[in-house]
Amino acid sequence: MKDNLTITGGVHTDRQHDSAIKHVTGRAEYCDDIPELAGTLHAYLGVSDVAHARIIGMDLSAVEAAPGVIGVLTADDIPGANDISPTGLNDEPVFPTDKIEFHGQPLFAVVAETRDAARRAAELAVVEYETRPHALDPIAAQNASYPHVTAPLKLERGDVAPALAAAAHRIKGRITVGGQDHMYLEGQIAFAVPGEDDDLVVHCSTQHPSEAQHMVAHVMGIPSNAVTVNVRRMGGGFGGKESQMNLFCAVAAIAARKWNRAVKIRPDRDQDMTATGKRHDFVIDYDVAFDDAGRIQAVDGVFAARCGFSSDLSGPVTDRALFHADNAYFYPNARLVSHPMKTNTVSNTAFRGFGGPQGVIAAERMIEEIAYATDQDPLDVRKANFYGGEGRNLTPYHQEVSDNIMGRLMDELESTSEYRARRKAIEEFNATSPIIKKGIALTPVKFGISFTATWYNQAGALIHVYNDGSIHLNHGGTEMGQGLNTKVSQVVADAFQVDFERIKITKTTTEKVPNTSATAASSGTDLNGMAALNAAEQIKARLVDFAAAHWNVGKEQVTFLANEVHIGDERLPFDAFIKQAYLARVHLSAAGFYKTPDIHWDRAAGKGRPFYYYAYGAACSEVSVDTLTGEYRVERTDILHDVGRSLNPALDRGQVEGAFIQGMGWLTTEELWWDDAGRLRTHAPSTYKIPLASDRPRIFNVKLADWSENREMTIKRSKAVGEPPFMLGISVLEALSMAVASVADYRTCPRLDTPATPERVLMAVERLRAEG
């Protein structure tokens, strides 16, 4: 089978992002670039300035009287349900009526002729309230007997208590893991246009148009069929637009209906960062038992998360933390418990990895503890604990790890990165360098692919072939920069054997593909690629039937190849063939569908096969640390990552590199800092510091494991890539930890909390020196 010798943009090629030229010329249209309709109004949110209070009254008269203001929206203006909880727990109002639950909580919206007028007016509200004590973090929340926002999960296998008691060694510890703001460059935005009857069209920047549609319908009290949600592209999502757009869509829709005018809402960066959720912070208590060789015997882990005032997606996020608390390691006995704590902070949400990275951090901390306790290279402890071998393949959630390639990946990277020699050189360097210390770490990632909400693992696509031979492609996934549209188009180009340019990629809209899942959980290509292939195959089957009948040949004599259709001895250009098919009244449109097979999950029992397969990766990072100031830099990172048989190595590589840097940022300079009043003080790029170009490793070697092929029947045997490489950033944290440990001759696990800012690094150095 010739795969892609002559078509452009076939599968397994480095096709550039479909919008690349539009990106670089500024012609790519984002929501705020859509020409505004005549009479468009602008909404802005008025927010609370206390963290916890009972609302006594809200005087919005000054807001309404401000120049340019058309009116205000409060809970009283909501025609349907005052609720935008994405999981149906009914715990997240559009606007609260009786209590304020976090600093910066939206209380009302003001609608004005211009955005500037609305912004200014929003400041003028007078809110009377009775303050209450607040709890900002999960420990404070537990101390104040705050509830869980959603049901906790327990994963249990084996007999933990006796195994802990019987083991040769046992360490208890705690790690505090910071959250993370998405800091997508394009902030939240929604633009609602009212139509006839109840109809509303909402343009917004979202990863989950179907949810935005359902939520607008819910809030408006109208059926979903009256609401259309469109998104051509996002300026970044990372999970921050999986449910967080709901508020903005709801407000725009309510206002659009109330005044029968188009309404746009776009918060400024400060409000975007204070009023929308982030990655969950965790406080993780671990109790790990191991033998003299450092092999883990039992793990007891308690994962308390800062969920914020409502559940949002905290249930599945904290679940996934537990699913990844083993990372790549076999725990003979394990008990893992989540505490999704309610806190007086913004409700935390999805963020690349979806709780998984916080789980992986816990596993890697335990490995470190064991390494220092047994005086071993952490890499040896990692290897000793990998899944694999007789009776060592069952996860704490009772899924068999059957596609394990961790050992080969690690061995290859250990060799190509020259880890052993460099570690030795670093130890020698550290012995003679009192101020600058170096560290190196090689860490693995194993990440489960599938939504743990099993029903989410479905997708639809819609393909039209027009009678000039041009192809219109639509699917339920959304484009946020990851190149999903490019990859799905490659699949369709390959199926029809036509040039990529023949396919028009169209905006995601709930009008074309209904009931879609969020473009999340790294699943975009796996699900939508298969759905699009299914649609293409349906049309192709009709075309083959037509050709076989029309030219009187066997079906096996009809093939699509390089912009042509071969029918027996005849060869027709694709467009000429399509014209013939049209004239013969062949149906040239198909809706495709896909659902992931073989997965199931019994949450109550904590058992099942939640993941279709695993993606693997490994990273080796070397850092230098200034022990006078705690400043550091990453000298070199080597990555070997598994994307199965890559649909597009260039785009996959982009995902791996970008995810690594984002993961590194999470663990180093990105710090969410609340003051005592509960106000987030790092709420814009001036105060919240994501990595810059100069923060990336001085030497950066990134390689895809080109020998890997998904064992499951995924699209062209590729693997998901969005989230797994995020956790490669953990290698930087572990390398920093080694550098810190060197000041006390590697006798003590430094127990660095994250983010390991220069301050945390320096304070750890000072602590170890004082102890040492």
Add this chain to the structure above:
Amino acid sequence: MQHRDEIRFILNGRDVALKDVGASQTLLDFLRLDRRLTGTKEGCAEGDCGACTVLVGRLHDGTLEYEPINACIRFLASLDGCHVVTVEYLSGPDGALHPVQHAMVAHHGSQCGFCTPGFVMSLYALWMEIPQPTERQIETAVQGNLCRCTGYEPIIKAALAVNQYGSPAADHLNTERSAVTARLRALRDTRRVVTGPADNRAILPADVDDLAAVLTEHPGATIIAGATDVGLWVTKFLRPISPAVFVGHLDGLKSITLTDDALEIGAGVTYSESQDMLSTAFPHLVNYWDRIAGWQVRNMGTIGGNVANGSPIGDTPPVLIALNAEVTLRRGDATRTLPLQDFFIDYGKQDREAGDFVLGLRVPRPRPGQLDAAYKISKRRDEDISSVAVGISVEVADGIITDCRIAFGGMAATPKRGAQAEAALRGQPWGAAAFEAAAAALSQDFSPLTDWRASKEYRMTSARNLLRRFFLEHDAATTHPVQLATA
């Protein structure tokens, strides 16, 4: 002479004349809302992400120079006499991709694409200045551009390759240089510009004398040089700034002179404009200067503004105080000069009365035997506000510390010298003991605060360690590295 009531500039290919330009109107809103040039994006509206980067060309000593700036915090009125170039102007009349754009596409330099026009503009400016830059030069040029998707690697690779796709000589900004220069000259006149409604008035004085006159008429006016702080008063805090007096265009504040004795810096000299002479006079500031904000902000922000602003965490006051700089202020026809350290009285309070404006700074060149250092600590190395910054000048003669000045930022309500730490050094033999004593004395000089940038403990600990670093760095016996490498 009659005041002019309109702002005149060139936007891409066309002359623009605008009446009633309010002082607080930003270039970004003008581009996006008024002109629908939507390639320029708003990412943060505070000059920290670079998504709004455009080029501004202006005549500097008669030569047309283009610089990337942040349109989000650049006030429209300040563009009088400038050429504004947006991403829409890059591809030229035939629509073909510009070499920078070509390189970005070829190297997969965009993912979501939202930051991309800003990167393209920064890289465009870099390529015109340095057609074949080093990786370090590229990183410095994009310090003010955030990308959340790519991890930057493909963008750096693209920047390294731009020159393969075309040469700056053929670029239309270069081929049209003399024509644009002539057009800009024609836009300029010697009149004061007064525009905008009464409650949002923008005033562009004709020259420095006129500035003095304007401030005599409006002593409470907001003086705006680079707008890198005042811009945020408007975009983030919605504060009124009227009447606003713009000074960034005044050639009379832009002189920078290096004499045998001192570097004399006009109040309107930007960080970028001062870089060359500063590096000559004070080599220890080279790396420090690169860590002030991002390139766009360095192209707008002025040293005079940084001083006049009075922030306790400004980058330049600690190092200038340590260098014994003096500041000159003018009111009406009167000028007065005072040691810079005396200018900072308390938090938010400087020795600047209504009607005063900073005219310039004089920074004495190091004396023989003077050891200088400038250190900055921040959460992120580049484009961040300091947790702690320090300028240190120590004079050593015959192994004895004869004099010293140690000025910290981030440790008190103002940029402030550590009197006790200095006393612990003065007259002592050069050695670790003296610096340990100085480090210990810092707790008598400072009681730093905890905030989101750093805790008080970290500020004090690292401040002490910076004195130790200074000693180690300048001590002949030190054989090991004492700082992270910068390149």
